[in-house]
Amino acid sequence: MAGQWAQFVAGGLTAGSVYALVALGYSIIFNASRVINFAQGEFVMIGGMSAVSLVATGMPLPLAVAGAVLIAAVVALLLEKLAVARARRADVVTLIIITIGASIFLRGLAQLVWDKKIHALPPFSGDRPLAILGATVVPQSLWVLGATVAIVAALSWFFGRTLTGKAMLATSHNRLAAQLVGIDVGRVLFASFGLAGALGAIAGVLVAPITFTSYEVGVMLGLKGFAAAMLGGLGSFAGAIVGGLALGLLESLSAGYVSSAYKDVVAFVVMLAVLFLRPRGILGTLQGIRV
Amino acid sequence: MESLAHSKAFASERRRAPTRRWAGPRTGGIAALALVIALAPLVIANNYFYDVAILVGLNAIVCVGLNLLIGYAGQISLGHAGFFGLGAYGSALLAARYGFPPLAALAAATAGVALVAFVVGRPILSLQGHYLAMATLGLGIIVSIVISAEDRITGGPDGMAVPPMAVFGFIVQGERTWYWVVGACLLVAVWLAQNLVESPVGRALRALHTSEIAAEVIGIDSARHKLMVFVLSAVFAAVAGGLTAYYAGFITPAKASFLHSIELVTMVVFGGMASTFGAVVGAAALTVLPQALTLLKDYEMVVFGALLMATMIFLPRGVVPTLADALRRGAR
Amino acid sequence: MTALRVERLSKDFGGVRAIHELTWEVRRGTIHSIIGPNGAGKTTLLNLLTGVYAPSAGRIVCDGRDLSGAPPHTFAAAGVGRTFQNLQIFFNMTALDNVMTGAHLREPCGLVSALLHTPRLARAEGECRARAMHWLRFLGLERYAPMAAASMPYGALKRLEIARALAAEPSVLLLDEPAAGLNPTEAREIDALLKQLAAGGTTLVLVEHNMRLVMGVSDHILVLDYGRRLAEGTAAEVAADPRVVEAYLGAAEAAVAGHA
Numbered sequence: 115m116a117g118q119w120a121q122f123v124a125g126g127l128t129a130g131s132v133y134a135l136v137a138l139g140y141s142i143i144f145n146a147s148r149v150i151n152f153a154q155g156e157f158v159m160i161g162g163m164s165a166v167s168l169v170a171t172g173m174p175l176p177l178a179v180a181g182a183v184l185i186a187a188v189v190a191l192l193l194e195k196l197a198v199a200r201a202r203r204a205d206v207v208t209l210i211i212i213t214i215g216a217s218i219f220l221r222g223l224a225q226l227v228w229d230k231k232i233h234a235l236p237p238f239s240g241d242r243p244l245a246i247l248g249a250t251v252v253p254q255s256l257w258v259l260g261a262t263v264a265i266v267a268a269l270s271w272f273f274g275r276t277l278t279g280k281a282m283l284a285t286s287h288n289r290l291a292a293q294l295v296g297i298d299v300g301r302v303l304f305a306s307f308g309l310a311g312a313l314g315a316i317a318g319v320l321v322a323p324i325t326f327t328s329y330e331v332g333v334m335l336g337l338k339g340f341a342a343a344m345l346g347g348l349g350s351f352a353g354a355i356v357g358g359l360a361l362g363l364l365e366s367l368s369a370g371y372v373s374s375a376y377k378d379v380v381a382f383v384v385m386l387a388v389l390f391l392r393p394r395g396i397l398g399t400l401q402g403i404r405v
Numbered sequence: 406m407e408s409l410a411h412s413k414a415f416a417s418e419r420r421r422a423p424t425r426r427w428a429g430p431r432t433g434g435i436a437a438l439a440l441v442i443a444l445a446p447l448v449i450a451n452n453y454f455y456d457v458a459i460l461v462g463l464n465a466i467v468c469v470g471l472n473l474l475i476g477y478a479g480q481i482s483l484g485h486a487g488f489f490g491l492g493a494y495g496s497a498l499l500a501a502r503y504g505f506p507p508l509a510a511l512a513a514a515t516a517g518v519a520l521v522a523f524v525v526g527r528p529i530l531s532l533q534g535h536y537l538a539m540a541t542l543g544l545g546i547i548v549s550i551v552i553s554a555e556d557r558i559t560g561g562p563d564g565m566a567v568p569p570m571a572v573f574g575f576i577v578q579g580e581r582t583w584y585w586v587v588g589a590c591l592l593v594a595v596w597l598a599q600n601l602v603e604s605p606v607g608r609a610l611r612a613l614h615t616s617e618i619a620a621e622v623i624g625i626d627s628a629r630h631k632l633m634v635f636v637l638s639a640v641f642a643a644v645a646g647g648l649t650a651y652y653a654g655f656i657t658p659a660k661a662s663f664l665h666s667i668e669l670v671t672m673v674v675f676g677g678m679a680s681t682f683g684a685v686v687g688a689a690a691l692t693v694l695p696q697a698l699t700l701l702k703d704y705e706m707v708v709f710g711a712l713l714m715a716t717m718i719f720l721p722r723g724v725v726p727t728l729a730d731a732l733r734r735g736a737r
Numbered sequence: 738m739t740a741l742r743v744e745r746l747s748k749d750f751g752g753v754r755a756i757h758e759l760t761w762e763v764r765r766g767t768i769h770s771i772i773g774p775n776g777a778g779k780t781t782l783l784n785l786l787t788g789v790y791a792p793s794a795g796r797i798v799c800d801g802r803d804l805s806g807a808p809p810h811t812f813a814a815a816g817v818g819r820t821f822q823n824l825q826i827f828f829n830m831t832a833l834d835n836v837m838t839g840a841h842l843r844e845p846c847g848l849v850s851a852l853l854h855t856p857r858l859a860r861a862e863g864e865c866r867a868r869a870m871h872w873l874r875f876l877g878l879e880r881y882a883p884m885a886a887a888s889m890p891y892g893a894l895k896r897l898e899i900a901r902a903l904a905a906e907p908s909v910l911l912l913d914e915p916a917a918g919l920n921p922t923e924a925r926e927i928d929a930l931l932k933q934l935a936a937g938g939t940t941l942v943l944v945e946h947n948m949r950l951v952m953g954v955s956d957h958i959l960v961l962d963y964g965r966r967l968a969e970g971t972a973a974e975v976a977a978d979p980r981v982v983e984a985y986l987g988a989a990e991a992a993v994a995g996h997a
Contacts (some may be wrong), residue, residue, distance in 0.1 A: 150535045201718050206534035207481045208717050211674055214483075214667055215713030222706025333663070337546070340539065375554040382543040382550075389540045390528050597852045604851035604858060605865075608838045612827050619825035622787050623905060624813030624842035633848055679829070 120249035122370040123363065128255040128324070130362020131262040132158075135317035136339025137346060137354035138269070139310035145286030145349050146299070146306035147202070152213040153193060154314055155336015156220040160186040161315025162327030163224060166233045175236065183315040189220070190311025194304050202303075217336070224329040235322035258320045265316065266355060273351070278305060286349065334378065338365075341385040347398025356396055434682050435596055442588040446581075455580035457696055459652060462587035463645045465688035466594045468672045469681055470641025473598055475670070476678035476723075477607065478634045479614030480530065481538045484545020485642050485669050490552055490661025491518050492643025493650040494559055497567040500651075507570040511647040515640055522639035523632065530631040542663065549661040564657035567650045583652050590648065591685070594641060598681045601637075610634060611679070671709065675716045677723030686725050739798075740765040740909045740940040741786065741817075746795035748781055748964075755781045756964045758795065763909070763942055763957075768935045770943040770951045773961035774984065779944045780822055782961070783911050786942070787819045788812040800908070814842060818907030820898045822914045822944075832881040832889065832897055836869040839904030843868075872900040876930070892923045899930070909940045916947045928954055952976070960984070 136154060143151045164185045168178035193216050201212055237254045244251050273279040285292040285302045293299055317335075318327065325331075338361065346357025361381060369377040388395055449455055467489060474480050495514025499505040505513065529540045553562050570577045577586060601607050612620040613627045621627055650656045659665065668691065676687020691712075695705050720727045741763040748756040755778045763769050771779050784790040785797065788809040797805045799815045827835050844865050850858045873879045876896040881889055886897065895915060902910055915931075916924040924947060931954050935941055945951045951958065951972070958975045960967040968978045975981055 150539070197714050197718060201721075204717070204721060207475075207479075207538070208721050210481070210535055210538050211670065212714050212717045215671075215710045215717065217710070218667065218706055219710025219714060222704070222708070222710055225706060226703060337542070337663075341543075344539070376550065379547055379550050379554075382547050385543045386540060386547075389532060389536055389543075393532070393536060600854040601848075601851050604854065604862075605837075605841060605844050605846040606848065606851040608830070608834060609841060611829055611834075612838045612841075615827045615829050616825040618789060618809070619821065619827065620838075621809035622789070622813055622819050623839055623901070624810045625838075626808075626810045637848075 118370065120247055122366045124246070124249040124251050124255060126363035126366030127359060128251075128258050128321075128362070129365060130342075130359035131258045132317045132321045132335070132358070133339050133342040133361050134262055134355045134358025135265065135313050135320075136335060137343035137358045138265075138351060139313045140340055140343040141349050141351060141354045142282070142306045142310050142313070143303075144343075146282060146303045147198075148206070149198065149209045149213065150340070150348075151198075151307075151310065152210065152336065153190075153217040153220060154310060154339060155332035155334070156217050156224075157186045157190055157311045157314025157332070158318035158321075158335050158339075159224060159327065159329065159332035160189055160220065160311075161318030162235065162322035162331065163228050163233065163318075163329065164315070165319045165322060166235050166327065167228070169235065175238065179316075179319050182319050183312050186315030186318070187308045187311040190307040190314075191304060193220075194307035198307070199300065199303070202300075217332070221329055221332065228329060230329060232326045232328045233322075234326050235319065237323040241323075252324065254320070254323045258324075261316065261320055262355075265313070266351075269351065282306060338378075338381040341381040341388075343395075344385050344388045344393075345395055347395030350395070350397045353395055353397035360396075435592065435599065438595060438682070438685065439592055442592065446584065452580045455584050457693060459580065459583050459587050461689045461692045462584075462591045463649050463652070464669070464672060464692050465591055465685045466587075466645040466648075467642045467669055468676070468684040468688040469591075469594045469598045470638035471669055472673045472676075472678070472681060472684035473601065473610070473634050474638040475673050476680065476684070477602060477614060478610040478631055480631060480635070481541065481670075482545075482635075482638070482666075483538050483542035483663070483670060484548070484666050485541075485638070486661050486663070486665035487545035487548035488518050488522065488639040488642040489646035489649075489665070489669075490548060490656075490658065491521065492646030493656045493660055494552060494565075494646075495643070496647035497565060497650045497656055498558065500568050501566065507568065507651060508572060511570075511644065511651075514647055515643045518643035519636050519640050522636040526632045526635040526639075527628075530628065530635060542666070545661070545666050546663055549658055549663065552661055553658040559658070562658055564655055567654050567656060569654065570648075570651035577651070587648065587652075590644070595681055595685065602681065606630065606633070614679075668709075671713050671716075673723075675712065675723060677725035677727075678721075680723065680725045680729075683723050683725030687723065690724075739763065740800060741942070742798045743786070744796045744798070746782075746785060746797065747793050748778075748785055748790055749793040754964055756785065759961075759964070759966055761959055761966065761969070763940060765908075765940050766935065766938055767956040768931060768941045768943065768954055770945055770955040770958045771961060772945065772948075772951055772958060773967070776963075777961040778964040779961055780913055781964070783819065783913050783942075783944060786812075786911060787817055813905065813907075816908035817911065818902040818905050818909070819911040820895075820902050820913055820915060822917065824894055824898060826886050826894055826898055826901075828885075828887040830886060831883055832873065832878060832886055833866070833869055833883060835886055835897055836872050836900050836904045837865050839872075839901035840865055840868060840906075842905055869904060872904050875903070876900045877926075892919055895919065895923075895927075903934075907939065909942065910934065911942045911944075913944045914946065915943070916945060916950050924950055 136158060139154045139157065140151065143149060161182045164182035165178050168181045169175060173181065197212055197216055201209060238257045239253045241252055244253060273283050281297045282302050282305065284297060285299050289299055342357040342361040343354055345361055346353030361384060364384060365377060365380045368380050445458060449458065467485065471482065471485055474482055492514050495517055496510045499510035499513055500507050525544060529537065532540055552559050559565055577583065609620065609625045609630050613625060613630060617627050672687040672691045673684050675691060677683020739762050743759055743761050746756055746759045747754065771782060773779055781790065785792055788807050788811060791806045796803055799817060802815060804812055804815060827838060844861050846858060870879065870882060873882055876899060878893060878896055878900060881893060889897065899915065916927050919927065928950055931941055955972055958972060959969050960975060960981050962984050967984060968975055968981045
């Protein structure tokens, strides 16, 4: 029984780390522009699928991973430049629909560039399961968890120590003030998309060896990643991590102990609960509206 | 001199005022639509085209309702396919499993959907902007997942069969009969929607879209109005869903999917926000387009997504209002 | 006869106390002005008096009814009307529609009659339209009736917002800087309009910076500073109050001197 519990926790933390990375992408873009980027999930998909293609050309795995991240970042930057930037003055609903359109477009493009089949990426360091604290874990799970920790550390350094990172942080706190001190908020948004694309792709590459990847994989991951971001607090980086892990665990435990048919529902029920009960999430801050 | 011109303008306005009823979009447009529906069979060659026309009509009914919510009241719903699916499955289950007469099943299912919309609408509509969008999205997806998962009742992902619609012993089947049924329903839907738009309720909706604060200060209970239009649009969707079920003889959970919700929003947005006829045009355009692209089935998503983005970036008010403005400017 | 009364009214925003324990009364049929430096809490007070903000403490009583914490549409139903400092015109409608919408409470309409466009509704709409034209004419805006509000000049829009507020036939009308952005001629027109409204029995509460307008039109002035009442009284009393003069009324003194 204890082993089962540990198994669910392990699975939950692995999925949760992926959600956390996706959630970070949402938060970064939301901070720069108050836009919810529905195409976030597609960056995950592009990361996984690109890696598969690059590996198939014979590229060594680390290079393929880097290449995939680069491709997704470029796609994200193009999306910002061609679609989002042009409609920046539009209202929230318009922007949401634009990013939804982008997500459909990217999925359709993926269908053409690749195909509709499911693809596998080779695991980073073999697939012999390990036994850890009563749970059977594939090495890839450790990669997922480890990479997430490393990324969180890297992002902390980026936002705390580099000029670009601090500019992004400033913009998220007060856009007008940031502009007044000379920060080009347009460039901040541009960079935010690139960063969100890269993060999404990393998540996609990390998880592809476990759950496989296909042109459709971005939809659910994107939505669940958003639920995780809401849970932790949209716009809060620590919240993205907390929300992601919490959602992963909730999902895994409810699938194990309650019903596996309704596993996917958990994320959306959580999202609704957050929206109705505590819209700012676990770690988010209250934002009033001044008339 | 100036006052003469003004009084002339005002006099012509006064003259126009009483005749407004007959020339306005409400009766003029509806008459035009009725004409199109009545004359179209002259050019429809075979059953396949009747089928497309029926699909256009059914989508248009949902879109007319959804447009009231999105275009006039300025809210958003990314989960309206959920109401559609509930109407479809509700009618199907009541008719197939509980022996309800089809029309009664449709009415009961619609009433049920109205109740659901009323109950979830209150908390949901207190949210704004993207929070509202995500909440409706979440609800829509939950509905589709539940429909899929409860396969003992609903037949699961493979769907379930629906008995044909019989009205007073007369079985409604065949594309030609359904064409007239759907056409009539669409006319009724458009008539109801246009009446609403030109009533004080319609003004209240447009007011709260622009400035909810000013509307409230005037005395408009914005929460109540938003809920009203939310439930109304859900009813339109449910009726269309039920009719779809009876027409096709079969329904699958795909009808309640997130993708279907997005298709519906695309139709409204493309055709025209705050324009009932825009919603009809949008439904027509985006129902026919995938059919036209069946040769290029693989390009459907790419075209859809590109269209959605391009419309929102370049024609944020939709095709029909933008065209109408251009015509008006050209006429001046 | 009290139209509006606030008792120990306070409003906090996080750590900032915007209004502090204000007790104040507006007598029916008079023109009250609220003046004070920027940030004194004038618009906040108007927002509280129309239910846009809920009080953190204290009471708001309108015509004998305690309306503290009620939503704006309840205040509207109690006869409180309002214009805004930053225009909140319904730009997606014509001028006529704006004013007709203003009369929302005067034309109750249920969902079913709206959907079916009953003959009774058609008649009510005709009456509503006629009354709206009356208000547009009253403010000299009749030529704008069929025009989209978005194409109207700024001065006309300020008057349109007043027409819209009047369409509800409020017993108390709150005006937030009605003369802001207007040239002296337009401001004088507003002056005359306000006097005409007050003569008709409408209680007016004005937030204004235009001292000439305030001094010339008001029966009673409330001076706010940092959310508290600094002084209160007639124009002459307030202008002579050393605390007020000290706080900011240099410009008003000159205006009063010019008046006399």
